Amino acid sequence: MAEARRAAVLGSPIAHSLSPVLHRAAYRELGLGTWSYDRFEVDEAALPAFVEGLDASWAGLSLTMPLKRAVIPLLDEVTATAASVEAVNTVVFTADGRRVGDNTDIPGMIAAMRERGVEKVESAAVLGAGATASSALAALSLICTGPVTAYVRSAARAQEMRGWGERLGVDVRTADWAEAAGAFEAPLVVATTPAGTTDALAAAVPGAPGTLFDVLYEPWPTPLATAWGAHGGAVVGGLDLLVHQAVLQVEQMTGRTPAPLAAMREAGERALASR
Incomplete structure (x- = not known):
């Protein structure tokens, strides 16, 4: 009989996570x-002891907030992609016992946009300035040929986003959140804010908008x-991102390619519909 292998998603809170549905x-x-x-x-606080307690049956971990940065000191190796944003959402345990951290959110974002026909854009806008926004900038560094405007709520957040831009090679410009409706003139808008934050902006969507990645x-x-x-604009959703980043996790943890994208998406859609 084949050897039993284990994987899991860690975070806090975690009860809402769709990752088990997708990976199973x-x-x-x-x-x-x-x-x-x-x-x-x-x-x-609990992460170091949890990781140290894992045995050889473990193939990998998915990490969500607030662990994406906290896990880095516990790893033997971090990929360049993960290091670029100081965030690891995937840990793979190698056959020789090493812990390798990667970030599949960034290539997952690119794959989700490509699926909707977004290959290259001349400019973009980002709503928000949290951890997901830095991953968005990393993805945009590969597909956006011009400036990215980040709409933020404070001078400190603006400075942080400009810093990420310098680090990632993106021409980041910042604007106050009060002007966020101006983002909709960009061919690609990436909304990275928590639920409810952009609701008031819905009335400002123009005719014939570009692509929204929420x-x-x-x-x-x-x-x-x-x-x-x-209004006729293309929409890329969070489930698209979740599925594409999970596909890459499954491939890394199991060594099997390609992972079954369609079956994973269908399972995620069913799970969301039943909530």
């Missing part, structure tokens, strides 16, 4: 009957995404 769907499709994928409520998947669709689609 992949295992079923790939015939990995001895693989399991769970979720564990783990905060920054990283939320619950609740979905957001008022902004609904208004965007109603």
